[in-house]
Amino acid sequence: MDQLITVNERYTTVVNDMQQVARVCLTFGLHVHVGIPDREEAIDIMNQARYFLPHLYALSVNSPFWLGQNTGLKAYRQMIFERLPRTGIPDAFQSLSEYEDYWKLLVATNCIDNPKKIWWDVRLHPFFDTIEFRICDAQSRVDDTIALAALMQAIVFKLQKLRRNNVTFRSYQKRLLDENRWRAGRYGLDGKLIDFGRKCEVDERELLEEMLEFVSDEVEELGNEREIEHIHRIMREGTGADRQLMVWERTQDMKAVVDQIVAETNEGLCRGQILRLSQLAYSDASDASHSESTSCEVYQSVYSVSRQLWECARVLAMRCHAFTVASGTATCSWKVRARIARARMRWGQGNFAGS
Numbered sequence: 001m002d003q004l005i006t007v008n009e010r011y012t013t014v015v016n017d018m019q020q021v022a023r024v025c026l027t028f029g030l031h032v033h034v035g036i037p038d039r040e041e042a043i044d045i046m047n048q049a050r051y052f053l054p055h056l057y058a059l060s061v062n063s064p065f066w067l068g069q070n071t072g073l074k075a076y077r078q079m080i081f082e083r084l085p086r087t088g089i090p091d092a093f094q095s096l097s098e099y100e101d102y103w104k105l106l107v108a109t110n111c112i113d114n115p116k117k118i119w120w121d122v123r124l125h126p127f128f129d130t131i132e133f134r135i136c137d138a139q140s141r142v143d144d145t146i147a148l149a150a151l152m153q154a155i156v157f158k159l160q161k162l163r164r165n166n167v168t169f170r171s172y173q174k175r176l177l178d179e180n181r182w183r184a185g186r187y188g189l190d191g192k193l194i195d196f197g198r199k200c201e202v203d204e205r206e207l208l209e210e211m212l213e214f215v216s217d218e219v220e221e222l223g224n225e226r227e228i229e230h231i232h233r234i235m236r237e238g239t240g241a242d243r244q245l246m247v248w249e250r251t252q253d254m255k256a257v258v259d260q261i262v263a264e265t266n267e268g269l270c271r272g273q274i275l276r277l278s279q280l281a282y283s284d285a286s287d288a289s290h291s292e293s294t295s296c297e298v299y300q301s302v303y304s305v306s307r308q309l310w311e312c313a314r315v316l317a318m319r320c321h322a323f324t325v326a327s328g329t330a331t332c333s334w335k336v337r338a339r340i341a342r343a344r345m346r347w348g349q350g351n352f353a354g355s
Contacts, residue, residue, distance in 0.1 A: 013113070021084060027077045028138035030060065032149045033130035034156040040096045042124050045159045046131050047092040048169040052155050053121050053135045054180035054193060055211055058204050059231065060136035060148055061188040062240030068254050074188035074241040077137050078181075081119070086112075089181060090120040092171045099124060121181075131156060135181075140240050140264040143230050150227035154215040157222065172196055188239050205235050240264075 005011050015022045036042035061074035073079070082088055093099040103115040103126070112118070115126035121135035133152050139145045159169055180193045184204070192201035212219075212228065219228045238246075247260045 010116075014117075018084060025080055025084065027063070027081050029077065029081070029134060030136040030138050030145060030148065032133045032136075032152045033125065033128060034133070034153055035128075035130050036156070036160070037129045039124065039129065041160070041163065042129070042131055043093055043096045043099055044163060044168075045156060046090075046122055046124055047171045048159050049122055049131065049133075049155060050089055050092070050174075050177055051169065051172055052211065053089055053133075054177065054184040055204070055208055056133065056148065056152065057121075057135045057181060058184035058188050058191070058193070059151075059208065059234055059239065060139065060144075061185065062137035062139060062244070064241045064245055065248075065254070065257065070245070070248060073186050074190075074239065075137055075185040078135075078185055084119060086118045086120065088121060089174050089177050090123065091174050096124075137240070140261045141267070144234060144240065147227045147230035147234065150219070150222070150224040151212075151215070151231055154218045154222060154224065154228070155211075157218045158215045161218070170197075188241055189235060208235060 005015060018025075036045060057075065057078075063075050063077040064071060064073060066076045066080070071079075078087075093102070103112070103118060106112045106118075107114065118126075119134070121133075123132050123134065124130075125132045136148055139148070162169060176194070176196055183191045183193050187204070189204050189208075191204055193204050193207055194200070195202045195207065208231075212231065219225055243264075244257050244260060247257050248254075251257075
C-alpha cells in the first residue's frame with residue numbers, strides 16, 4: 001500500500017526534493033517544545049542539552065521493527081530518518097548569530113526554503129521561542145509521553161538556572177555524542193553508554209539515575225514528581241521497544257505486535273476519557289484487534305488511531321496557554337489540565353508538534 005502524504009505544499013516540496021528518500025520515510029517521532037523567550041540564552045542551553053539526547057533516546061526507544069522484520073535494534077526510526085539531510089545531533093554554535101548565519105546561508109543558496117527543514121535531534125525552533133527536542137520515538141502509552149516531556153522540561157530548567165548562576169554544563173563534541181546515540185538506539189536501556197568525564201562505559205540505567213538526581217530539585221520546583229516517577233517505571237519495566245519484542249518473542253506474529261501497540265494507545269485514551277474522539281479511537285482499535293483483518297487493514301487501523309490521538313492533542317493544545325512564560329524562565333511554559341477518571345494529567349512545558 002502506498003503511503004498517503006498530507007496534501008500540503010510543504011510536503012509536496014519535500015517529496016519533490018528528496019524523492020524516494022522522502023517516500024520511504026514512514027516514521028513517527030515525539031517532538032517536545034520547551035519555551036525560552038531569550039534566543040541567545042536558548043542557543044546556549046541547546047548546546048548543553050545535546051549531551052542528554054542519547055539518554056532521552058534510550059528511554060524512548062519504540063521502533064524495533066522495519067518492514068515486518070526484527071532489526072536487532074531497539075530503535076530503527078532514526079536509521080530511516082537520518083537518510084534525510086540536516087538530521088542527527090547538531091554541532092554546537094558559539095552564538096545565536098552563528099546559528100542564524102548558518103540557516104540564512106542555506107536559504108540563500110537554495111538548499112532550503114526555510115529553516116524548518118533543519119531536522120536535527122534538537123533545534124532552536126525558527127518560528128516559536130522554543131527549544132524543540134526531536135530525538136525520541138513516538139510513544140504508544142500516553143503516560144510515557146507525559147513523563148518524557150516533564151523530563152525534558154526539567155533538563156532545560158536546570159541548564160537555565162546554572163547559566164544564570166554563571167555555571168555551564170560541559171558541551172561535548174558531536175562525534176562523541178554520536179557514539180552514545182548509536183548505543184542508545186541499538187540497546188535502549190540495556191546497554192552501556194560512555195561517561196565522558198570518567199572515560200569509561202557505564203550501565204545506562206545507572207547514568208539515568210544520575211541524570212534524574214541532577215534535575216531532582218527542578219522536578220520538585222516544577223511540581224512534576226509524579227511524572228518523573230513514571231520514568232523510574234520505564235527504567236524498571238522497559239521501554240515500548242522492550243514490550244514489542246516481548247510480544248514478538250512469545251508469538252512470532254507481527255499482527256500480535258500491532259495489536260499490542262493498538263491496545264496501549266487505546267488504554268491511554270479510554271482511561272482518561274479525554275474527549276469523545278478518544279472513544280471513537282477505542283472503537284476502531286477494538287474492531288481491528290478482534291476481527292480477521294488482513295495485515296494491511298490492521299495497519300490502517302493503527303494509522304486511524306494515531307490520527308485521532310493527534311487530533312486529541314491538537315484540541316487539548318488549543319485549550320492551553322501556549323508559550324506563556326512566567327518571569328522569563330523556563331517554568332510552566334504551558335500546562336494542560338484535563339479531567340481523567342482517576343487522576344489529573346499535568347502536561348509540562350512542551351507539546352508534541354510535527355514540524
